[in-house]
Amino acid sequence: MDNRTNLDDYLAGLGISDADDVVPLPPAPEVAAPASSAPEAMDEDPRAVLERFLQGLTARIDPTLTITVREGEDALEAEIGGENAGRLAGRDGRTLGAIEVLAYTVLAKQAGRSDLRVRVDVGGFRKRQADTLSRLAERLAVQVAKSGEAHELQPMPAADRRVIHIALKEHPDVTTESVGEGASRRLLIKPRSYEP
Incomplete structure (x- = not known):
């Protein structure tokens, strides 16, 4: 089954088609050329590309939503705001995660910037999370420090693991470690003097 056809069908179901000028993507080449071989793509401001994509997406969902894009320390950060913005996060932030993946892909294709990370927040969801x-x-750090035994969390996305790593980075009694592979990657909180 052709992945492009599936994506086209999915986007058409969302009311987004190739005829729309929201985010014009070039036709897929037979052999993918490196992003650096498209000099016109390199000239486009990544912030403008990201903002245009998100405005096109949100205009179809709720035209009252607002978009703010800024450059963070290590990523482009976008905030989608408005009365109903929080609903865009989806269950457990899954829709928001999908929007980030799409935004990153568009940024890599349109601006030739696959080196930039993209973080999107809707209605403060990421901050609350x-x-x-x-x-x-x-x-959990208090619990692990008291018991002296490591605690393994359920698999979670890299962004969530990063929040916990940062929160416990300076903790005097525990340390953190990511274990596992792919979607099964999870976080281990263990005493600083832990030996399994």
Whole structure:
């Protein structure tokens, strides 16, 4: 089955088609050329590409949503705001994660910038989630320090693991480690003097 056809069908179901000028993607080449071979793509401002993509996407979902894009320390950061923005996060942030993947792909194709990370937040979802994960990390750190035994969390996305790593980086009694591969990658919180 052709992946491009599946994507085209999915986008058509969302009301996005090739005829729309929101984010014009070039036709897929037979052999993928490196991004650096397209000098006109390199000239386009990555912030403008990301903002245009997100505006096109949100205009079809809820025209009242607002987009703000800024350059962060290590990524382009976009905030989608508005009265109903929080609904765009989806269950457990899955829709938001998909939007980030699409935004990264568009940025790599349109601006030739596959080196830039993209973070998208809707209605403060990521901030609230980071706060919740930080509180969880602190509670688990106390538990691990008291028991002397490591605690392994369920598999979670890299961004969530990163929040916990950062929250416990300076903790005097515990340390963190990511274990596993791919979608099964999870976080291990263990005492600093832990030996399995």
